[in-house]
Amino acid sequence: MNSLENTLIEDKLCVVIPMKSPQRSKQRLANSMTNEARESLSLNLFHNTLAFFQEHFPMLDVLVVSESLDVLGLAQSYEANTLFDDGEKGLNGALDFACDWVKKSGYDSQLIIPGDIAVLNPNEIRELIGAAYDAEVVIAVAKDGGTNALLTSPPDAIEFEYGNQSARIHKGNAFENGLTCHSLNFTHLALDIDHSEDLKQAVIRAPERFSAWKKCLISPIKERRYA
Ligand SMILES: Nc1nc2c(ncn2[C@@H]2O[C@H](COP(=O)(O)OP(=O)(O)OP(=O)(O)O)[C@@H](O)[C@H]2O)c(=O)[nH]1
Ligand SMILES: O=C(O)[C@H](O)COP(=O)(O)O
Numbered sequence: 001m002n003s004l005e006n007t008l009i010e011d012k013l014c015v016v017i018p019m020k021s022p023q024r025s026k027q028r029l030a031n032s033m034t035n036e037a038r039e040s041l042s043l044n045l046f047h048n049t050l051a052f053f054q055e056h057f058p059m060l061d062v063l064v065v066s067e068s069l070d071v072l073g074l075a076q077s078y079e080a081n082t083l084f085d086d087g088e089k090g091l092n093g094a095l096d097f098a099c100d101w102v103k104k105s106g107y108d109s110q111l112i113i114p115g116d117i118a119v120l121n122p123n124e125i126r127e128l129i130g131a132a133y134d135a136e137v138v139i140a141v142a143k144d145g146g147t148n149a150l151l152t153s154p155p156d157a158i159e160f161e162y163g164n165q166s167a168r169i170h171k172g173n174a175f176e177n178g179l180t181c182h183s184l185n186f187t188h189l190a191l192d193i194d195h196s197e198d199l200k201q202a203v204i205r206a207p208e209r210f211s212a213w214k215k216c217l218i219s220p221i222k223e224r225r226y227a
Contacts, residue, residue, distance in 0.1 A: 013129070014061050014107040014155070015053055016098045017080070018091055019046050019115040021068035026116070032196040037216035044209070045193060046071070046115040050078035053113075056122040061107075065098040095160045102155045110155035116192045117148060118202035118210070124186040125149075137174040137181040140189040141167040143198070148189050 019025075022039035029038050053062055064075035067087030075082050083101050085094040095112060102110045109132060113120075124140075128149055131138045136157045140149035145165040152158060158173040167183060174181035193199055196217050203210040 012107045013109040013111060013151075014063055014102045014105070015057070016095065016102065016110055016112045017046075017049060017062060017064045017075075017115050018094050018098070018112070019064055019066045019068070019071050019075075020087070021066065021071060022046075024067075024087075026193070028194050029196065029199075032218055033213070033216050034218070037213060041193070041199075041213045041216075042116070043074075044213075045117070046074065048209075049113065049115050049117065049120065050075060050080060052120040052122075054078050057125065060111075063098055063101060065094045065101075091162045092160045095162070099155045099160070107155060109151060109153040112147075112150040112152075112160075114148060114192055116194075117189060118191045118193050118198065119188045119205050121186070121188040124189050127186070128184060128189070131182045131184060134180065135182045136179040137170065139167050139170055139181065139183045141183055141185050142192055143190045144194070146192070148192055 022042040025042035026038045033041070050062070053060060062078070062080040063083060064072060064080045065083040065085050066072055067085055069084070072082040072084060083098055085097050087094070099110060111129070128138055128140055128151060132151045132153055136153050138151040139147055142148040145167055147162060147166045147170055150170060157179055158170060158177055161169045161173065171181050171183050188205070191198060191201060191205070193202055199210060199214060199217065203214045
């Protein structure tokens with residue numbers, strides 16, 4: 001890691017991972033998989049995210065925000081900080097709550113990473129952190145125009161508006177606040193798993209991890225049989 005990232009990390013960067021309960025997660029896959037397979041995939045992605053940061057970025061503190069005590073218990077097993085959020089205000093509400101914790105804990109920067117990125121790459125994260133050296137806002141754009149990583153300095157530099165086409169919205173929020181913003185397109189950070197097509201793409205990138213779930217995909221004809 002070069003001196004730029006060291007400088008930023010020494011200035012106290014906290015990674016925030018929002019994570020719903022597996023039962024509530026991946027609802028867009030509900031018609032493509034059994035609940036058991038969908039929940040198992042959601043948990044695997046979450047475990048992988050926690051393990052990735054513990055292995056590649058042990059110097060970074062992590063905060064997991066969730067309405068699920070089971071999820072928070074898993075987070076603690078990876079030495080992450082945990083924050084219970086009742087889930088009533090959705091993803092943006094959870095992130096606002098987490099951001100308050102990050103600010104009150106004295107961090108200068110915050111990196112939001114969703115718990116459903118198919119494959120995380122340490123060089124992409126290093127490049128993302130390095131880009132924050134001269135920008136208050138750094139966005140990793142998702143394949144569908146969402147926001148798959150958001151690094152803000154200070155943590156509350158912009159309003160969180162996750163949702164449809166949020167990468168463009170977050171960039172606009174930075175501009176309205178007179179802030180410098182880098183929107184970056186990374187191969188791996190762009191792929192979160194929302195739909196069956198994303199899972200098929202993930203199998204291509206990491207067959208050893210995702211082939212089992214691809215076999216769980218229910219074809220439309222089979223779906224009618226289950227109906
Ligand atoms: N704590 C918390 N995390 C959330 C909430 N909504 C989404 N997330 C998490 O934010 C990340 C990105 O969310 P989505 O892309 O919508 O993933 P998802 O909610 O599992 O997928 P769908 O159920 O199909 O919308 C995932 O890690 C989710 O678990 C929320 O209301 N509270
Ligand atoms: O990235 C976002 O703004 C939200 O998570 C919505 O994107 P999604 O397509 O991953 O749900």
